[in-house]
Amino acid sequence: MRGKQDHRLRPSPFPAVPGVVAGSTAEGAELRSVEPVRFQLAFDGMPDGPVRVTPARLAAWSACPRRYRFGYVDRPRPPRGPALPHTTLGAVLHNALRAFYEEPPERRTGERVRELVRGHWRDDGFADRRHSAEFLVRAQDWLSEYVERVAATAKPVGVEKWVSATTGRIIVQGRVDRVDERDGEFVIVDYKAGKRAPDGEEARNSLALALYALALRGMSHVRCRQVELHHLRTAEVVRWRHTADSLAEHRERAERLARQSREATAALGRGDSPDRVFPPRPGGQCAGCEFRRHCPEGQRAVPVVDPRALLGE
Secondary structure: OOOOOOOOOOOOOOOOOOOOOOOOOOOOOOOOOOOOOOOOOOOOOOOOOOOOEEHHHHHHHOHHHHHHHHHOOOOOOOOOOOOOEEEEEEHHHHHHHHHHHOHHHHHHHHHHHHHHHHOOOOOOOOOOOOHHHHHHHHHHHHHHHHHHHHHHHOOEEEOOOEEEEEEOOEHHHHHHHEEEEEEEEEEEEEEEEEEEEHHHHHHHHHHHHHHHHHHHHHHOOOOOOOOEEEEOOEEEEEEEEEEOHHHHHHHHHHHHHHHHHHHHHHHHHOOOHHHOOOOOOOOOOHHHOOOOOOOOOHHOOOOOOOHHHHHHO
C-alpha cells in the first residue's frame, strides 16, 4: 500500500462500489470499531471532532514522528530528496495495472500489459538511460507473468478506488489498489513492488488493508474479510482472512495512533519543542526517507545507500 507517484485518477469502467467515493487527491486509508460505523465525507477544521487520517499518515507517525512532522505538520514543508528509482518503479507498475483494467476483458493480455508498462515508463531516479532500460524490460516481464498467472481472470468492481469513512473518533480516507468480488464477498487487493516478497504476517498486520475492509463492509453492506498482497515481481499472492476481533484490534490501533499524532500537533502549537513532541526514530528506514537530508540522527543511523540497492540489485 502506500512512494507511489502520478496516480491521477481516470473514470473507472467498472460499476462503482456502493457507498465508495471515487475521489481526488487523498492518500491511503484507516479506520475503527466493530459496532455500527457512520460513514460520511471528511471535512477539515473540526477542532474537537474526529481527526482525518490516511494510512500514509498513520504509518509515518508510527515509523518516525519527526518524519510525520516534516511531511504533515511543518509549513512550508521541508524539501524532499531526489526521486528514487524504486518509487518510480512502483508508480509505473501501479499505473500500468490501472490502465490494464480499463481495457475490455478481451484485451487484458500479457502483451497488452507490456505495452502499457512502456507507455507509463519514467526515468526518474535511475542512474542513467541504460539502467532505466534494463528495468523497463524487467518490469514488462514481471507484469506480463503477473497478469497471465493471477490478474487476467480477476473480476474487479473497483480499481484505484477512494473510500472515505467516519468512525466517531477518526475520519479515514484512502485509495484501494483493487477491489475484487468473489463468491458474493469483496476482497481487498494491494500491490507490492518491492524487492522482497511479502508474507502472511504482513497481510495480517496491515493496518490499511484491515481498515479498507471495514470501510467497504460498512459502506456497501457486503461482507469483506479477506485481504491480499500481490507481489508484482514474482506473481506471488499472500492472503489473510480477518475475524471481527482482528478487525477491532486494527481499529483500536488506528485510533490510538491518530490520537497520539493529534496531541503532538496540539502540543507543538502551544510552543512545545518540536524535537520533544516529534522525536526522531532512527533505523533502517532512514535509508530511503525523503527527508533524510534534514535529519542528522537519520544520517548517522544509516550510511548513504546507493539508490540502486533499494531496487534489489
